Amino acid sequence: MSEGWLTRRDFTELNLLPMNQQDVEAFVGRWHQAAFGESAEAAPERDRYRERLLDTLRRKRDLARLATNPLMCAMICALHRDRRTYLPESRMELYGAALTMLLVRRDKERDVGAPEGFDIPEDAQRQLLQELAWWLIRNGQTEAEQDKVVRLIERLLPAMSGVAAPDRARDVLRHLLRRSGLLREPTPQTADFVHRTFQDYLGAKAAVEAQDLPQVAEHAADPQWEDVVRMAVGHGRPEERAMLISSLLERGDAAPHDEIRTRLHLLAAASLEHATMLAPAVRRAAEERAALLLPPRDSEAAEKLAGAGPVVLDLLPGPDQLDDREAAATVETAARIGGEHAFQILRQFRDHPDAFVRKKVVDAWSSFDDQRFVDEILSGMEMTGVHLTVSTESQLSALGRIGRVMALEINGSFAEDLMMPGLLATEPSELRLVSNDSFRDLRILVSCAPRLRSLRLQDCGSLKDYSHISDANIEHLQLEKMPVGPDMSPLAGLQGLTSIAINSRQPWGQLTKLPLPSQLRTLTLGPSTLSAPILDGIERWPRLTTLHLAADVRTPFATAELRKLVALPELIDLDIDLTQLSGLAELHLPPLPQIRSLRLTAEVQNRMDFGELRDVFPNLTTLSAQMEHHSSMTLEAEVSALRTIPHSSVTISSSGSVRLTGENELPGESQVRIHSRTIPVTKKPRFRLWKSL
Structure with missing residues (x-):
């Protein structure tokens, strides 16, 4: 019969796709x-x-x-x-x-x-x-x-x-x-x-019988030959298996790229499954190479392993053989590779006791079929400590089958009537609405008001009315890339609010204009739209323990303003950006002994003495400093004062050279990173020094 004869007889021709x-x-x-x-x-x-x-x-x-x-x-x-x-x-x-x-x-x-x-x-x-x-x-x-x-x-x-x-x-x-x-x-x-x-299977058998194993080994780095290699090991005699696996290891050792080396070494290890009898030295060599790669211990290792392809999935250990860190990286590896086998691996980790491991499982949702992932993994899963993100209508409609969700992010422009059923079903205590231009007010919060404690609004440009925000007993609020125009006075009615972060450019010049309740414990402010923001009114929140103040070259905080921090007796954590700082003594601050943790970003001139910093913050236990030096002249940096700070990390970026003094007094726990053309260090330091030339 000629092609298409069924169509000419009024039949419909269909292609049979693989079954899911x-x-x-x-x-x-x-x-x-x-x-x-x-x-x-x-x-x-x-x-x-x-x-x-x-x-x-x-x-x-x-x-x-x-x-x-x-x-x-x-x-x-x-x-x-x-x-x-x-x-x-x-x-x-x-x-x-x-x-x-x-x-x-x-x-x-x-x-x-x-x-x-x-x-x-x-x-x-x-x-x-x-x-x-x-x-x-x-x-x-x-x-x-x-x-x-x-x-x-x-x-x-x-x-x-x-x-x-x-x-x-x-x-x-x-x-x-x-x-x-x-x-x-x-x-x-x-x-x-x-x-x-x-x-x-059959081709590998023919290759073994024809003694074409060198050709098999030559193509082993090609993912299309993966099963041919493994089955050739299964079909081969002991000496043929040893030759083929040894060839994989040698080619991997000589490979110029990590991805090829990893693939070949893992393929050799996966082939051991089919090598019933094999020279002990060859088996040991393959297992030693695999032990350097498995199990993965972080995201970087997971990404590297995933690049080797599905062969990795056969080698990943189960949850009972891994610590929490390895389990999280194993889940990430499987999710990156995808496919049915990866899905079954994720199922094994759905009930893992560690919340971070379960979070990695949840993060894989978008890589698999939405409905099946819900039915077989998310439904009934313990969500304590897990952040769930939905970004499609299909995922949004499936929320009702998941149950309670502690932290929920809805990413995308979904109308209120689409979001409402999912919020009613999950009743999150933490809600994030991201990149949504489909709602004008916050009436949607009523659907999850009884449990909602944390709200993050990011890039929701259509929001014009904050009046319904007090319908929920919000304790933590974050506003990021939000429009400046709407009236924010309803925020003053959040009597349970203890933490707020406003990372959008706002037009206030002094904090007295911020409509926030007095019981705040944490305050984070992004750069102001004014040229000289001031800290008048900071005393309105005497219970602040954490203060993050951002600035940039267009809106620097005047150093004199920092003297007003003495009005915060409970402040222990300070994060601040300064510009055009000639020397730390320029702060002219009285001692602030209550502050234990300091994150400082500053632009410095040609001298920097951390002893001056210690005069202002005598009780620091944690310091993270980012210093910028934009001059061709040598920056003199005296760092001996860091010896009294148990946890210190300093990064110095200079367009010229940097000369350290006092470095030999630092303990091994201190970290100093220097990015410059020249780094004169006359003695080998005992602290950890990173040099980027």
Whole structure:
């Protein structure tokens, strides 16, 4: 028949796409219903087989990959039933059993004979399919023209006595397409394997038999060859396995790029799964390389591992084998890679006792199907200490199935009627509305008012009315990149407010104009729009313990203004930006002994003495200083006073050179980072010194 003949007869042609997890589960359920029947007597056994198989599919990545094809899924169901719920544990055994079922048992057990007596033994079918698979792999193809496949079979048949004459090569191909269960016709002119896994399995077998392992090793860094390499290890004899794994390690050691080195070393480690017998020295070498990479311990390591691709997923340990830091990085690694196997790894960590690990799980939501992620991971998950972000309508509509959420961020321009159901269902105690231009007032807060304690509004340009903000008992408020025009006087009615951060440019010149209640404990202000902001009115909040004041070159705080901080007897944490500071003595401040933690950003001239800083802040326990020196002259920096501050970190950036004095008196815990052209240090310091030339 010619291509498109169904369409000409008023049929609709459809392409069969891979099944997703929900499709597979539905298929398995219906297969068991058809195989066992619908009677009440059959129900217990039917349900037991179905649930055991579904559980196995969730745990076994290789099996799940096969099951995305309806034919393969039916084959797995049959194999699972035939073996009384016990499928082969080994990946290689599983593929071998599947091939036998497809090549031989499928027809024999259905009593389907070969047409016109044309029969090909299982071994001969395997050999033909192996050669075709290896030819496709070598040529970087997953599909071939049937005419080329026929020519390949013609060359093979003379060496396969009793199968068929070379002139019947097209009949042999037709038999493989119709009866093997492994080949299919995407179009009348082409052929491919029904699943890529079988191409790699059979091709790897052909490569081993043809002694082409050096060619396999040569392509090992290509992700498309990953399964070929691993299965070649499984098919090989002990000495062949040792040669191939050793080659992977050597190529990895010599690789010029970290990503390739990581991929090859991890591929060698993953291949050990298929190496039942292997020289101990080779196994030990592969395990040692992997131990340097696994488990990941931070985001940087997670990013590096994820670059190696899905091979990493088979090597990631489970939650019981990891500390909290490793567990968080492991979750991040899986989320970066994605896919079904990664999803199953995330499921293992959904009930982890550490909140930061659970946060990493939640952060992966946007990388997977919204509804399924909710149903299988987020629904019923403990959300204490976890921040949940939604950024699509689908995620927003799914909030009702999650339950209580402690901290919720809605990112995007969603109308009030879309957000309201989710807020009513989750009742967050912390809410962030980000980049939303769809609401003009804060009536939406009524939906979560009973529990809401913290509110962050960021880049919500359409907000014009703050009058409903007092409907919630807000304790912490953050306004960032918000419009300047609206009346903010309703903020004065927040009697429970203890912390506020306003990181938008505001037109006030003195703090007396800020409509804030007197019980504030934490105040953060971004740069003012005025040229000379002052601190008049700071005494209105005598209970302040934390004060963050930002400035820039256009709106510097006058150093004389800082004398007004003496009106804050409980202030222990100060973060302030200064500009054009000739010397720290220029502050002209009385001692402020109550301050324990100081973060200071300043522009300095040619001399800086931290002893002057100690005169003002005699009881500092924590110092973080960022000093800018914009001069070609040498900056003289006296740092010995840092010895009395247990936790000190200073960064000095200079367009000229920096000369340190007093550095030998510093303890090892002190950190000084210097970015300059020249750093004269006459003696080796005992503190940690970073130099960027």
